[in-house]
Amino acid sequence: MKSSIDRFVRLLVILTVIAASAALWWPVGAAAARIKEVAAVQGVRSNQLVGYGLVVGLDGTGDQTTQTPFTTQSIQAMLQQMGVTVPAGTNMQLRNVAAVMVTTQLPAFAQPGQPLDVTVSSLGNAKSLRGGTLIATPLKGADGQIYALAQGNVVIGGAGASAGGSKVQINQLSAGRIPQGATVERSVPTPLQQGDVIQLDLNASDFNTAREVARVINGAKGEGTAVAVDGRVVQLRMPANPAQRVAFLADIENLQFDAAAPAAKVVINARTGSVVMNQAVTLNACAVAHGNLSVTISSTPVVSQPGALSGGQTVVSEKTDISIAQQGGSLVQMAAGTRLTDVVKALNALGATPQDLLAILQAMKSAGALNAELEVI
Known part of the structure; x- marks a missing residue:
């Protein structure tokens, strides 16, 4: 009995190790998405x-x-x-x-x-x-x-509330x-019951997504039902009976397909300094030096009082002090990163504020070290 328990425990340990190692080398499948989440029927809008x-x-x-x-x-x-x-x-x-x-x-x-x-x-x-x-x-x-x-x-x-100037x-x-x-008081007509062809508009232009949407629809409703016109438009051949069109679109909207990974993009808000990037962003090996330059100007009022019975006038002037301070920036080597966590660690190593990252990311993009599209909003 004891030997059977020992064999069971060893088998459980082996299976655990295999499952843990598989998580490291097994490729991550594409995320499943419904058609209604990536496309909308043309003309059906607010x-x-x-x-x-x-x-x-x-x-x-x-x-x-x-x-x-x-x-x-x-x-x-x-x-x-x-x-x-x-x-x-x-x-x-x-x-x-x-x-x-x-x-x-x-x-x-x-x-x-x-x-x-x-x-x-x-x-x-x-x-x-x-x-x-x-x-x-x-x-x-x-x-x-x-x-x-x-x-x-x-x-x-x-x-x-306000009172007394407060x-x-x-x-x-x-x-x-x-x-x-x-x-x-009045409704807006839609093209749902007009013609034999209706159009699906993808939320984002992507040829792979358009192809996959057309493939899934044809697999469920028959070959020739859907045609991908370009990276954003998929045309559908509607049923001849108008009463069946609502059920037809309801079935199509809930069809699932493997959505491709989004294009690498970094979105920068120039007003707030926010920087957001998706998981497809990667870095090539590069070296970055970062330093801060601050200029401080202070002004102090100075009053010149004339002597008694001198007939002079009191003069108010200003004393201005200007100071310049520059922090030294050491050259930081950033290794190539193939995951978002690597990119975040590399940027945090610079010790830069979000406002400084705006200029650093733009410079890295110009140098060819940032594999992503920069979008400034």
Whole structure:
């Protein structure tokens, strides 16, 4: 019995060693992705809507009409439509009204009567939109047609108070949302039921992805169903029966395929200094020297006071001191790295800040040591 247990333990140890070593040499398979995650049906998309309106009922935090004349003009036009005539030359000092822009997204297949969330943003110098109510505002598309109508109470996610020159504010008070504050009045036609061919647009241009998408679709729906036109477009032959097209696209969207590794790319945010790179980034062997140069200029006021009864005047001048400090940068040799962890270790060895990495990565790219595409946003 004991020998059987010993043999079982030895076998378990051998299997554990084989599994651990296989993790080192066995190639990592490509990540599986669904077609709906990398492509979209052409024409099936959302549309931006925008409108100009008024928010009323504010507690004295609205626009200062002397500095925002368009608010006064909007109020006069609204009152005139309601049969109220404001005498010419009337100085309207309204603190409870604010001019706003109303924006929302009209989703694909939206039908009349469907509610939409809207965002309300102050257009003038209103201090806060808290407690305000948006008056009926038509929302238009890029073609100038009205597709929705918005109205409701504005919800603000901040708070603030001011008195005696002091002010306390939490979050943003000049913008808010109206949940289900708009109603769709007109739908947008889609090409889903038009023609016999529909087009899939890939989110990123890649010939391998287009080929794999067409191959998987043809394998599931029959040869000739999908054709990869280029690196971004895949054309589909739709069923003749319109009632079967929804089920056809539902099946295609959930098909899985082996997505190829993305192209090596380093994204640099020049405003914040953020540097993000994907796992395909590699380095060639190179040497980098990094040092900092700082220039400090300080100015100190100096007062020259004349002597008593001298008839002179007091003169104020400035004493300026300029200092320059430069930190020595040693030459750091960076070995070739084939993994993202190697690249991170090599860059950390420089001891550079994210702002310094912007220049270092650009120089490494110019020297041919960085195998990646640089994108500055």
